[in-house]
Each structure stands twice: as C-alpha cells, then as structure tokens.
Amino acid sequence: MPAKKLNLRKRYGLLTRGMGWETTHQKMDDVFPYDSFEGIKITDWDKWEDPFRLTMDAYWKFQAEKEKKLYAVIDSFAQNNGQTNLADASYLSAIKLFITGVTPIEYAAHRGFAHLGRHFRGDGARIACQMQAIDELRHQQTQVHTISHYNKHFNGLHDPFHQFDRVWYLSVPKSFSEDALSSGPFEFITSISFAFEYVLTNLLFVPFMSGAAYNGDMATVTFGFSAQSDESRHMTLGLEIIKFMLEQHEDNLPIVQRWMDKHFWRAYRLLALVAAMQDYMLTNSPMSWKEAWDVYFVENGGALFEDLSRYGLKMPKYHELATAEADHISHQIWSVFCSLGNATGFHTFLPTEEKMAWLSEKYPDTFDQYYRPRFEYWHQQQKDGTFEFQKGLPQLCQVCQIPMVFTEVQTDPMQISYRVTEHGGDKYHFCSDGCKDIFEHEPEKYVQAWLPVHQIYQGNCGGPTLPEVLEWYKFTPEDIGNYIGSQDHARWQEWTGEDKEVKQA
C-alpha cells in the first residue's frame, strides 16, 4: 500500500517540532535560563511561525551548490589576476575597511545566534537562529577566502582579526556587535535581525556589493550575490521576531520600542563609516549615501514602520535627525580619516576634481558650502608640500566611539554636536542625544566601554608614541598614509603603466 502523501507544511512541521520536550528532571527555567530576565513575555511559543522552511537536507544541498559556484569564481579570480581589472587600486581602501570592520562582526553574529539557538525556549525560534548562526559563519569564512587573494597583492589586509580587537576606528563595529552580544537574547535579535538586518542592511550591503560591481571587483560581487539568499532569510527572521514579541503580549511593546530606538541609533552610527566609504573610497560610486538613505530608509523603512504601526510600534527616535544628517556625515567622517590617515590601516586620498563635481551634484545643499573648501585647502597644502596629518588624538563618543565630528545639522552645521552627562562623579561625552540617551538608560554598561583613545593615553596600547601604537595594531608603514606614493599605488602603476593619480569618476 503506498504511503499517503504529506503536504509540505505538515511534513516540515513533523521534521521540526515535537522532538523537544518539557524537561522533568531539571526545571525548564534552568535549561533555558536566559529568556526571561529582559521582561519579554511569551505566553505561547507554539505561535511562532517559522520565517523560512528549510530542513537540513535541503539546507546542505542549496548551500553546497552556492559554495561550489562561489569557490569556482574565487579560484578563477586568483588564477587570472583579477585584481588587475579593478577600476583603481585606491578602491581597495573599501575592502580593507570591510575585512577589518565587517567580517569580524559576521563572526560575532555567528556566536550570538548560536547563543539564541541554544537558549530560546521555542523549538522553531531555536532552529531559525541556528541556521542564521551557521550562515554567519559562512559569511565570515567566505569573506576571508574572497579577500585572501587581495591580501597577497596589497597591504592593509593582513591582520583583520588582530586589528578588530585594537584599532581606534574598529572599536566602532566592535562596540556595536559586543553591545548586542552582551545583551539578553531578545534584545540581541532585535538589534541584529531587525534594526540592523531588516531596517538598515541594504545600506551596508548595497554600497559594498554594488560598489564592488561598479569597480571591477568580481570576487567581492560574487560573494555578495551568493550571500543574498542568506540575507533574505535573515531579514524574514528579523520581521518575524518583532511581530512575534508584539503579538505575544502588550507589555512587550515599550521594551521593543526602546530597543528599536537604541539599536537603530547604534546601527545608524556604525553606518557612518559606510557612508564615507560609499561617497569617497569608491572610485565609481553607484549612488550617494544620501540617495541610498532616501531609498532604503526614508521610503522602504517608512513603509515598513507604517505596516508595523498596527502593533503600536513607532518610527525609531531621532530618525528625522538621521535623515537631516544624510547631507553631512560622509564628508565629516572622510575628513577625519584624511586628517588621521597616518593612523588608518587603509590608504586615504583626497577627492579628485571629478569626484568633487559628483559630490556637488549629489549634495547641492551642503558640499560646496561646507566641505569643498576644506578638501580644496588640503589639496593646496599637498601641492605646496605643507600637508600634515593631525598630531593629537580625537575625543570619542562614549557610546558609538566615533570621534566627535558630527555637527548640529538642524541648527548650525559648523557647530560640533557635544553632549555630556555625569555618572558616579565622572563626566561622559557623547556625539548626539541618541548616544546620550543610550548611556543614561544603562550607565553601568557603557561606563565599561574600552575607548581606544583613553586606552592609548593610559599606556595600554603598545606605548606612548604613535609608531608604538601602530606597531601594536600591526599596521606597517606600507599600510598607512596617503594612497599616492604608497606601495599599493606603485604596484598599480607597474601593472597599468599609467595612473599617476587617484582615478575617480
């Protein structure tokens, strides 16, 4: 007698539910000790709807196919010296920032989702988190493999994981990801899956991956395409967890709203590095930061929050400020990097005439007025041989750990935005009301911050002088400073026989 057919949904249910059980020899609260202290109330885990339905056999099969294709491209890229097809070697500053700043947070996400994959009480939620945990491991590993060939031919890519734990600007992504990891499981997933992956991921992914496509970087763009179907699974998990928390109990709303406000601002501040990358590091920019912000946050994000308003969830606090800042932050951050280019693990370079014309066009309200004069002044200094990198170290925001360079864009764009608060007799400084609010809600957490500049002054970073600190970072003299005149630039000229300058369109 032939077996009766199971429909896919039923079959999937049988393969993913009912294998766990209510423990009797140990209390369930001891087996799952972490899913209640945050105050999120879950009345029925069975109401969890799996955001995607994959059994392991299907997962192995799909992912193996993707890996075979990806590694075929990586191999052929290396064999054919694909690095010579880049638009310009200066573009690699973006990849240097990527492998030192983004790849390590993929690994952090792997560990964080494993924590949830073990500790959520609901079977379905655990499995969804486990699949993301292994996907994130994939991203970390494939990124290291993709960029491996560049490391053989260019500087600044050789020690990403050592640097992630130490370098001054990499404490921005490190503190972001460790903030989420050190939180409870519901806050972690709100931060990473929703605020970061659902609301803001396109602002990270599109600039890097389209940027790669626009600049002849076949290796990275192939990785990007390959990761896309993983990312879309991760986004659906982000939406599902928010809806699940909000549907489970009305008391969850204020907690989720506060996390949303906090992690939106945290993730948005992190993306300021991406904004600078997008507008300045890319030889050919597919779209400006402001354009990306308008499409991916103002339009798409606006529609999303409209959809979520039926649960009572509001747009994240300070989103209007973020939109107003879209005209400014890329210029402000790139200025910091250019002025401290002797302490960055990627090469800095001033925007070319063509690039500045593009920036004027993309930022008609701000670039010519506030930022062009600064870059033209530095250009003149470089021409005269009087340009010098900054000697002192910048003050950092206690929360986002970005140097205090953001300004009062809504009132006076030339005025630095400073906020200060007192805790336990000490003063703490912030770049914005968003970061100050985050601190004031959990001061015990943020007083612990490992602020690189403080640490340097306290003598914990290799020694008191810049060369000692750079050595401690494992930045070699070839890694840092201006692109023009660097070893990377010299090799590029050797291969292409031209390009005395940065090439930017």
Place this chain on the structure above:
Amino acid sequence: MSIEISAKSIQPVRLTYGNLEERFGGKKPSSRYQEAVYDVQPTANFQYRPLWDKDHELYDVSRTAIVMEDWYSFTDPRQFYYGTYNIARSKQQDVAEHNFAFVDKRDLLEVMPEAVKQAAREILVPLRHVEWAANMNNCQITDECYGANFSALAMFNAMDRLGMAQYVTRLGLLLDGNETTSLDAGKKAWMEAPHWQPLRHAIEDMFVLDDWFELMVAQNFVLDGLVFPLLYDRFEKKLTSEGGATIAMLTEFMDDWYKETVRWTNALAKVTAKESKDNQDRLSSWVTQWGDRLSSAIEPIATKAFGENGVNELAEVKQALLARLAKQGLAV
C-alpha cells in the same frame, strides 16, 4: 597533449595572512581551513560584560576547567570549513535521498517482518529525541567555547544532529505510511517508558552542565561513543540478520557520520590530554564519570534491543570506546 597557456605572472607581496605567517612561517599559501578558522574569535579588549553572565567576558577561557596554552592547538582532521562541510553533507544527503526513495518505491518496508519493524519503532525512533538533545548540546558548545576552530566544529556538529533527528523522523514516518503513530509512541516512550528514563535523566542533567568541555566529553565522546556503535551499528546488524536490511539503508547517513566523527574526537582527546597532566586527569575523570553514568543509563535500552545479550553488547562497546580514548592518552 598538454599545451602551455601563457598567463600574466605577478609576484605576490605575501603569501598568506599575518597570523598564519606567524604560526606556520608564511613560506607557502595557507589552506582554506587555516584561513577560515585560525585566530578569528576576538580575544582582547572586550567592551561590556554579558548581562546574562557577569562573571565572564564575552569570550572567556575560564568557561572550562581545561587549560590550553593555545586554543588553536586543535585542528579538525577533516579540515572542515563551511564550504567543504556543506559539500560533504550534500553528497551524503544525495545518497540518503536516493535510499529513502528506493525503499519507498519498492515498498521494501512492506515485506519486512513485523517484529523487525516493531523493534525499529521501539529502539530507533525515540533516538530522534537523543539527536535533538545533541543538537542543543552542540549549540551550547558553539555558544560557550573558546576559539573559532571549536565554534565551527560544534556548529557543524549541531546542524548534523538536527539533520539526523530529521532522518530518524522520516524513518518513523516511512514505517507507518506517513502516519505519526510511531513518532507519537516514541515520544510517549521517551517521556514515560521506564527503559528510556535513565537516559533522559542523564541528558537533562547534561543540559545544565556549566563546563562546555565537560559537555563536549559527555555528549560527543561518551554518549555518541556508546549510542552510535551500539544502536546504529550492532543493533542494525541484528535487524539485518532478521530480515531488516532496509533499516540499515535508511540510517546509512548516521553510520558514515559516526565514522567521520571518531576522527576528530580522537584528535581532540589527544591534543587536549597531551597539553598537561591536569588536562589529562580532568578528561579522564570526565570520561570515567560520564562513561559510568551513561552506560548504566543505556543498559535498559540495550537489554530491550538485544535481550539477554544486551549487557554484553553494551560492555563491549564501552570497552572499545575506553580503549580508543586510552590510545589518545587518557587514563581510562
């Protein structure tokens, strides 16, 4: 005929990442396994203590009593990184898929003696809960371990266990023409039948272990070292001799998986015990303690599976496990 294809030759400035140069000399390119796992996990300058474990840093060597000078001393002999792991499992699942389809198409379970089917329902089907627990335990290890070599290894293992829980579930469904009768009976037995309770008790105690390396030993060295040889190998051979070769076809994945797993558990036992006398003592006492606890927990199942030979079969399996671990340098 071989022809010379001329390609542009460009000399690299370095052959590998800095951490791998320091470890292995940098005279040749690193393997993809090395690039994927070595030194990836953060080790310093943590920003905040976890709200859920204020006694530890996010990544903390003191989450286990095992002490290693270098946590990357252990190398997975399979050299699995994500790509090679998935490609290996994808091949195995192709075979499994083929086997399930073949059994289904030929109605091979129809012709199997009822007693054999019943034995499979009673002994094999409840193992889906054991695999599910193994999934949780390996996820726990992924969460708490130190080093990306460990987290990758445990993550792959966790997903394997979910996959095997699903294969056992499919076996249960196939036995009953896609009715859930034996899955339901298996769950009831797992929760209530006296012969499953000591094992369930032991597994629930493993859920709350504080030390991730002890959990590694209890789950991946000892429990797997007893269950797989005893039930997926010896018991299935018994079923085969009674006309149940088809069952072995449907659990081939587990058989292959265990053979592969032994390779890395051996390597891990060896490198950890070799590190110090303290480690060797600790590992040995965990193996002894969990070996005793789990073998007595499995004894009623062994008796159920093999009748009066059960105790003997289990003793042989345990003896083989201890001999294997002794060969890696444990005092057991």
